[in-house]
Amino acid sequence: MGEGIQTSANGWAMIAQVRFRELKTRIGLAAFIAVTAWFLSKGYWPAVWLGAVVVSQFFDWLAFRPLRRRPETEPSLGYKVLLSVTAAVNVLVYSSISAYLWVAGGEAGKLFAMVQVAGGLLHVSLHMHHVRPLLIAAVVPHSLYFLGLPIATAIVARRPEDVLIAIGGVLYMTHLVVAVRQSSSTTKALQDANAEAQAQRAAAEVASAAKSDFLAVISHEIRTPMNAVISAANLLRRTRLDREQREHVSMLLDAGDVLVGLLNDVLDLSKIEAGKMQLEAxxxxxxxxxxxxxxxxxxxxxxxxxxxxxxxxxxxxxxxxxxxxxxxxxxxxxxxxxxxxxxxxxxxxxxxxxxxxxxxxxxxxxxxxxxxxxxxxxxxxxxxxxxxxxxxxxxxxxxxxxxxxxxxxxxxxxxxxxxxxxxxxxxxxxxxxxxxVKAAKAPRRVVVDEASLKGRVILAADDHAVNRRILSLLLEPHGCSLVLVENGAEAVEAAMTQVFDAVLMDMQMPVMDGLEATSRLRAGGLNRRTPVIALTANAMDVHRAAWDAAGVHAFLTKPIDPALLAETLAEACAGRDPVAAVPAAVA
Structure with missing residues (x-):
């Protein structure tokens, strides 16, 4: 009846769902037809027919029920035959009222009978063209009434003009075939277009995820060596330099600022394009x-x-x-x-x-x-x-x-x-x-001087030896002692035996990462309340959110801002009694 007709389990299951949703509508329409037939014929057969329709619809509901419950199941050959027979019997019963009206309803009854069967043909053609066996099972009984009644009358009653009704029925069914073919072709085109759109969307999501992962990796890998370059330049500026050397250091720092700004711009642009930019009021x-x-x-x-x-x-x-x-x-x-x-x-x-x-x-x-x-x-x-x-x-x-x-x-x-x-x-x-009306007072920033961090003991975990050396050079002049470890596991082990004033924690480390180590510190022990400051080259929002969930005191990114690092540590240690200093251990 149409091109592109489905014979898969999905087509059968879809028709099962449609027939279930339209069950009340079919029975309601049958009641209306029964009343109309009684009005035209004044007989009791319309009531008998309505009862037969209700019974046949019950068996239809019962036959399609397993497929509605398990739509993913491929129907067996025997089950398909059962469903096709059930559909054919239902149509035979439902359209049998047209034969009664053709005989007992007069001219108006004949007209109503043709309209009723034509509507039934249209309905089953549009709703069952997805599955050929069900379509044939429903169309054949309708066609027997639609063409058979006028032909039978032309032969039995010797009314050759009734053949014209059958010819009109053939023309109607021809147009119906063309309409169903076009509908089926359009449906298939829409399904193909939807499948292609879904595939492109999935590919775009994969590409977006790959892009985000790539940016996260590149950001980390660029920030790590930039941290060494910029921090070394900051440390070099603290030494005695002549005018020319100071200019060279300034050029290094200016170029570093440009690179950091460029990196941040690229990350911001990617977040905006991905719709992941989050605002905070x-x-x-x-x-x-x-x-x-x-x-x-x-x-x-x-x-x-x-x-x-x-x-x-x-x-x-x-x-x-x-x-x-x-x-x-x-x-x-x-x-x-x-x-x-x-x-x-x-x-x-x-x-x-x-x-x-x-x-x-x-x-x-x-x-x-x-x-x-x-x-x-x-x-x-x-x-x-x-x-x-x-x-x-x-x-x-x-x-x-x-x-x-x-x-x-x-x-x-x-x-x-x-x-x-x-x-x-x-x-x-x-x-x-x-x-x-009145702005809330900003929290007072801690002023860092030579004595601000004096006597403080800081645990710092970072897997890069250069980064650990930089932390020592940046913080030891403030008078604090550093215990340096290479990964999260060593940080957890050190925190089991010694209380620290603060913990600096990198994110990506071998053996145990910084997030897992922070969670273990927070779970209990000597340093469960010690402020943990994330100091990482992973600078994207998803990383910040992960650290927030872990319960860190602050989130700092690399390259390190020496003043901000010292101020953040001083603020984290403020109000805490200094723990006993121990000799710094450089891993």
Missing amino acids: SDMDLRDKLASLTRLWQPKAEANGVRLQVEIAPNVPEAVRTDPLRFQQMLFNLLSNAVKFTEDGTISVSVDWSEADGRLIVSVADTGCGIAPERLAGIFDSFEQADAGTTRRYGGTGLGLAISRRLAEIMGGRLTAESAVGQGSVFTLSLPVEAI
């Missing part, structure tokens, strides 16, 4: 945040002979509720862009407040080289800059603006740009935020 003192950004960029602007100024409108709230880290990241990128492309003049940061829709509006205007109109539309695309020579002249990859715009959109805002060649550019960030 908290109160932010707006003026303090702008002041800290100004302190960071003003020396760099002045080094270029550029003045950096900040103007805050009087109606701007004292504090707002937003994601402080992402807000800082967007402003950092805008200021970095302005400082990079402005060689003289002024960089102005203007902050305004739209009370009508609760939007913070921050504009960063510069008097730099400007952007050509044909290039302006593409500056927010990934890896795009104003012209091909920009990277060679100014450096960078063009990721900062792309990330900033996407962050603004994720946060419900927008980032736009206006520019004129030779006159400068204006980048405007419009961000919906919640105004806070």
Whole structure:
């Protein structure tokens, strides 16, 4: 009856489910037909027919029941025959009312009989074309009534004009065959398209997972040697250097900062594209945040002979509720862009407040080289800059603006740009935020001096000998003692016999990783309450979440920021009585 007809277990099971869902509808329609037949014939046979329909439908429900319960089962040949016979008997019984109406219902009865059988043919053709045996079993009885009744009347009653009804029935069934073929072909095309889409989706998910794994591995593998390079440069800067040597160290540190920024940009972009960027809302003192950004960029602007100024409108709230880290990241990128492309003049940061829709509006205007109109539309695309020579002249990859715009959109805002060649550019960030009457006081940072960590005993686990050496060189000048171990198992063993003021824990280590070691420390023993600080090259959000679940005090990433490491350790040890110092053991 149609191309692409299924004979698999899925086709049989699907029809079993459809017949079960439509059982009440078939019985209700049968009751309506019975009432109509009684109205046309005034006989009792319609009531008898309705009872026969109910009985046949019960046996149909019973026959298809095992397939509904176990749709994944392939029906045996005998079971398929049983289902086909059951369907044929049901159709014979259901459409038998048409024979009664053809004989006893008059002209109206004949018309109703043809309509009823035509509807039945349409129904079974559309719902059973997936399985050929069931389709044939249902169509043949309907066809016998549909064509047989007018032909039989033409022969018995010698009414040749009734043959025209049979011819009309043949035409109807021909159109029905064409419609079913088209429906079957369309269904198969949709199924193929859906299967292809599912396959492409699965492939995309595999590729996305592989990309995430690749980025995580690359991030770790790059951060590990960068930690040695940047930390060694920081340590070298502490020594006595002449002017030329100090300049060389500064170049090392500047290049390291660029590499870390690039790595973070790539990771952020991958998180945004994967839809895994998570926002955190908290109160932010707006003026303090702008002041800290100004302190960071003003020396760099002045080094270029550029003045950096900040103007805050009087109606701007004292504090707002937003994601402080992402807000800082967007402003950092805008200021970095302005400082990079402005060689003289002024960089102005203007902050305004739209009370009508609760939007913070921050504009960063510069008097730099400007952007050509044909290039302006593409500056927010990934890896795009104003012209091909920009990277060679100014450096960078063009990721900062792309990330900033996407962050603004994720946060419900927008980032736009206006520019004129030779006159400068204006980048405007419009961000919906919640105004806070009074900002919550930020926790007081611990000031680290030579005595802040004096006498403290720190357990540090890291499988790289260079990293362990760097930790010693960075922390021992503060007067603390380090017990250095190579993996999590050694850290757990050391923590069983000695109390520590704090624990520095790497993540990826042989024998036992840092997460497992931290869980064992937290489970009990002398150091179950000792602050654990994650110090790892695994810097992605999934790693941070894993450490949070393990119950660490803080999460620090490599390359190590010496000041931040010392401050974090001092804050973790604050309020704890120093444990007895022991000689440092370097593994």
